[in-house]
Amino acid sequence: MDPIAAHTGALRFSTVDDAAAFQALDHEQWDAMVEALPHPTPYLLHGWLAPRLRAVGAEPRIQLARRAGALVGALPLELSHRHGLRVAAFACGRHGTWPDVLLAAGEPEGTAYELVERGAASGQDVLLVHGLSPRSRIAGAASLELVHRIDAPVIDLSRGWEEAYRAKVSKRHRQDHRQKQRALSALGRLETRVHRSPAELAAVLDDTFRLHALRWAGGHDRYGYGGSTWRRFMLEAVEELGGRGQFRIVTVALDDVPIAFLSYFVLAGGAVGHRTAFDPRFGRYSPGTLAFLAGFEAAAGESLDRFELGPGEEPFKRSLQDGEEPLCDGFGLASDLRGAAAGAAALGLARLRVLLKRQGLLRRVYRRARSAPARASRGATEARSSGRTARAARAPRRRSARRRG
DSSP states (O other): OOGGGOOOSOOOEEEOOHHHHHHHHHHHHHHHHHHHHSOOOOGGGHHHHHHHHHHTTTTEEEEEEEEEEEEEEEEEEEEEETTTEEEEETTTTTTTTSSEEEEEEEEOOOHHHHHHHHHSSOSEEEEEEEEEOOHHHHHHTTOEEEEEEEEEEEEOTOOOOHHHHHSSSHHHHHHHHHHHHHHTTTTTTTTEEEEEEHHHHHHHHHHHHHHHHHHHHTTTOOOOSSHHHHHHHHHHHHHHHHHHEEEEEEEEETTTTEEEEEEEETTEEEEEEEEEEEGGGGGGGHHHHHHHHHHHHHHHHHTTOEEEOSSSSOHHHHHHHHOEEEEEEEEEESSSSHHHHHHHHHHHHHHHHHHHHHHHHHHHHHHHHHHHHHHHHHHHHHHHHHHHHHHHHHHHHHHHHHHOO
């Protein structure tokens, strides 16, 4: 779109309130606004939002702004019902990162304020949003209360992967990666593949669901990746995103059976991590790390200048990062006292979680809860073992008593 033409002519506003109407929007104009964001996010791409709205059965309240018939702004919200309240949130869901008000290149920032004003009348009691940048448009336009929740590491690939790898990973760890790769190769034919086309992506989706289920079996999977909704959604998403060159899946396969994967988006000259998992049976060989390294190499090979790893504090991510982006939860746009009370409660809970996390208490409780099944299993084994030992110890005494009798 011509940047000069983008902000000429009268603004026309409308609201999209069903998935079919959103699907009918011009995806090129929409995605151009996503790429024009101060921090572009793949979770607002048309090829991601359209199948998600269909799969989850959301109630879209997407505010649109047009000039001369062309899209120049959007506020992509949806409504849900929680505890008797109507809660507005970004239509990408709570696990999307860096959502914001969309504006075409050259469009005045004042349009964002007008979109937010219309969004405030969407029928919600309160707005609760996640994964925001503290510098987001909506934070200022809606005067949101923000809580810094977590950071997302970023790797600089502009110098090429080989140079970045040598600079960020010690010689000992690089040697360890090679040794584990050789050890895996000794088990069978080891192959790393990058899947790009819709057909290639669809062919390995079931493997990503399988690996994710194996990785989180018995643990806490906050994403629910692999459930019926996710499967339906992802099949449609990879068809659309793959056709536009916006999605990749890297697999590490042993004898043609994937044992680890990394999926990521391609957007605005960079890569954004999506999901990763591995088969725990091969955990000693770190196949997940090998998938990450292959993904970084593939991204750099496509001249992508950065890889955003997404929220997380895993040591592996921290060891590679060149920087990090803060992610915040935001609360506001209460329409009445109930909404204000709900927003205040959510804000207080978010702050409490951050406080507990900083103190390390939540981490210890979480790890203890995660290890509870293993402790219970060990306890049962020890009890059986103790019972056998006790019976064995009593048996000689009974025989001795019979001899004395």
